[in-house]
Amino acid sequence: MRISLRIALAASAALLTLGVAQAQEKTLRIGTEGAYPPFNNLTADGQLVGFDIDIAKALCDEMKVKCTFVAQDWDGIIPALQAGKFDAIVASMSITPERKEKVDFSNKYYNTPSALAVPKDSTLKGVTKEDLAGKSIGVATTTTHFNYASKTYTDSTVKGYPSSPEEQADLANGRLDAIEDDIVVLQQWLDSPDGACCKILGQPSPQPVEIFGPGAGIAVRKGETDLVNKLNSAIDAIRANGKYKEINDKYFKFDVFGAES
Amino acid sequence: MSAAATMVERPPPRARGWPRRRIVGYALVCLWILFGLGIVSYLYLAWNAEFFAKYAPAYLRGLGVTLALVSISMVLGAILSVPVAYGRMSKNRILSGLAYCYVYFFRGTPLLVQTYLVYYGLGSFRVELQSVGLWDFFKDAFNCGVFAFALNTAAYQAEILRGAIESVPRGQWEGAASLGLHKLQTLRKIILPQALIVALRPYGNELILMVKASAIVAIITVYDLMGNAKLAFANSFDIQAYIWVALVYLVMVEILRHGVEWIERRITIHLKR
Numbered sequence: 001m002r003i004s005l006r007i008a009l010a011a012s013a014a015l016l017t018l019g020v021a022q023a024q025e026k027t028l029r030i031g032t033e034g035a036y037p038p039f040n041n042l043t044a045d046g047q048l049v050g051f052d053i054d055i056a057k058a059l060c061d062e063m064k065v066k067c068t069f070v071a072q073d074w075d076g077i078i079p080a081l082q083a084g085k086f087d088a089i090v091a092s093m094s095i096t097p098e099r100k101e102k103v104d105f106s107n108k109y110y111n112t113p114s115a116l117a118v119p120k121d122s123t124l125k126g127v128t129k130e131d132l133a134g135k136s137i138g139v140a141t142t143t144t145h146f147n148y149a150s151k152t153y154t155d156s157t158v159k160g161y162p163s164s165p166e167e168q169a170d171l172a173n174g175r176l177d178a179i180e181d182d183i184v185v186l187q188q189w190l191d192s193p194d195g196a197c198c199k200i201l202g203q204p205s206p207q208p209v210e211i212f213g214p215g216a217g218i219a220v221r222k223g224e225t226d227l228v229n230k231l232n233s234a235i236d237a238i239r240a241n242g243k244y245k246e247i248n249d250k251y252f253k254f255d256v257f258g259a260e261s
Numbered sequence: 262m263s264a265a266a267t268m269v270e271r272p273p274p275r276a277r278g279w280p281r282r283r284i285v286g287y288a289l290v291c292l293w294i295l296f297g298l299g300i301v302s303y304l305y306l307a308w309n310a311e312f313f314a315k316y317a318p319a320y321l322r323g324l325g326v327t328l329a330l331v332s333i334s335m336v337l338g339a340i341l342s343v344p345v346a347y348g349r350m351s352k353n354r355i356l357s358g359l360a361y362c363y364v365y366f367f368r369g370t371p372l373l374v375q376t377y378l379v380y381y382g383l384g385s386f387r388v389e390l391q392s393v394g395l396w397d398f399f400k401d402a403f404n405c406g407v408f409a410f411a412l413n414t415a416a417y418q419a420e421i422l423r424g425a426i427e428s429v430p431r432g433q434w435e436g437a438a439s440l441g442l443h444k445l446q447t448l449r450k451i452i453l454p455q456a457l458i459v460a461l462r463p464y465g466n467e468l469i470l471m472v473k474a475s476a477i478v479a480i481i482t483v484y485d486l487m488g489n490a491k492l493a494f495a496n497s498f499d500i501q502a503y504i505w506v507a508l509v510y511l512v513m514v515e516i517l518r519h520g521v522e523w524i525e526r527r528i529t530i531h532l533k534r
Contacts, residue, residue: 075491075494075495078498079500098496098498099498100499102498138482141491141492141495143494146495159402159482159489160482160484160488160492161482162480166381169381169384169385170381170384170482173381173384173385173387174387174396174400175384175400175402206362
């Protein structure tokens with residue numbers, strides 16, 4: 001008796017708050033990784049910072065919604081979106097055909113190329129399959145870089161890591177001959193004291209769009225066209241009103257948006 | 262001894278009808294059966310010949326890596342556990358202190374942390390390791406896994422061994438001494454045969470725990486069973502990647518459990534009446 005009364009009360013209270021919440025501004029929960037500087041990173045005191053985070057905040061301002069952030073391991077980020085742990089992924093996720101089967105994407109909000117880094121004393125000359133034959137290459141799994149490396153460098157040992165910092169540590173300590181990652185992420189690491197061991201070897205060319213996709217987009221659950229449209233117009237808006245350039249210049253010396261689509 | 266202790270205690274008569282406890286029990290069993298049927302029917306409906314053809318060979322390779330990792334580290338751990346157990350039982354303060362610290366550290370910290378410390382921690386001492394010629398060993402992720410796992414299981418196995426030896430009554434030692442047997446002879450011919458019966462179950466448990474814990478090496482780039490499942494999931498985003506791997510672990514554990522039971526039945530025949 002008492003319990004059912006309580007449930008009824010709770011249910012009506014929930015309905016009420018739902019109605020109130022809908023009347024007020026909506027909260028958008030955004031999932032990100034937090035181990036991919038300078039795009040997204042967790043600081044020592046647990047704050048999420050980076051290009052992705054600033055872009056997401058700008059988009060939220062533009063869409064006039066309140067945003068909260070959730071840090072989530074990269075491996076499980078799509079399942080977590082599907083399970084409703086958050087509503088959108090702003091985590092430098094490349095728009096690829098395999099991911100499009102599971103989630104919907106906004107238009108790209110930036111596009112930077114993939115590159116390989118090697119120790120400074122490396123004898124490697126280039127980034128082709130033949131150059132890297134017999135070498136071991138470290139790449140974070142579940143990334144476009146990993147897909148490219150495992151398809152291209154079939155004569156090398158491609159080792160999968162949970163995220164970028166681990167593969168960087170293993171290149172620095174000499175377990176790996178090369179690592180493949182986003183050029184901006186690599187450059188940020190190379191400019192830090194930890195990356196003093198290493199240098200950029202080069203960019204694989206061509207970088208097929210079937211593997212790398214048109215760039216990084218914002219992922220939402222399938223069928224949420226409304227949200228996708230809102231995100232797309234917000235991206236266009238911050239591109240137009242200079243907000244994007246402001247954030248871009250805070251982190252990079254060049255325009256990371258890439259070619260206009 | 263008091264008179265009450267000699268009285269025979271009979272179990273209460275079985276309850277008739279449908280007492281609350283029985284209803285709850287049946288309901289829970291039904292729930293579990295439904296849950297099991299749910300998984301089976303999901304796997305049946307989600308049966309994907311393409312997924313199987315694509316990833317089954319990788320799973321098999323991973324299974325081989327897992328089995329190699331667990332068996333090598335179990336054997337190395339067993340060898341290493343003998344001196345540690347000896348140290349734990351030693352009357353020498355320094356020796357027993359050292360052994361105590363070893364066991365304390367490896368049982369008190371997560372295996373995940375130990376694996377990380379060995380793999381990434383030792384990785385940052387590359388120059389020092391190279392100068393003593395150990396880098397070639399620690400460069401390989403599989404070796405690092407075996408190293409961490411062997412050290413860890415040695416601590417547990419040492420405690421199992423010590424507990425089992427100490428469970429044999431002191432009178433056995435004294436009896437053997439009165440017959441003029443040397444300590445080592447006593448240990449080998451009298452104490453260990455009795456102690457190992459006691460130790461068998463805990464050893465079986467440790468083996469099962471190791472099989473399951475071995476999934477940790479997936480994060481240090483060893484493609485064991487779990488590593489391949491993660492990769493399959495990363496490529497397909499299909500949850501059955503993990504369901505299949507859970508089933509493989511389940512079958513492995515079940516085989517080990519029955520194996521241990523079979524051995525126990527064989528070696529305790531003389532105790533059966």
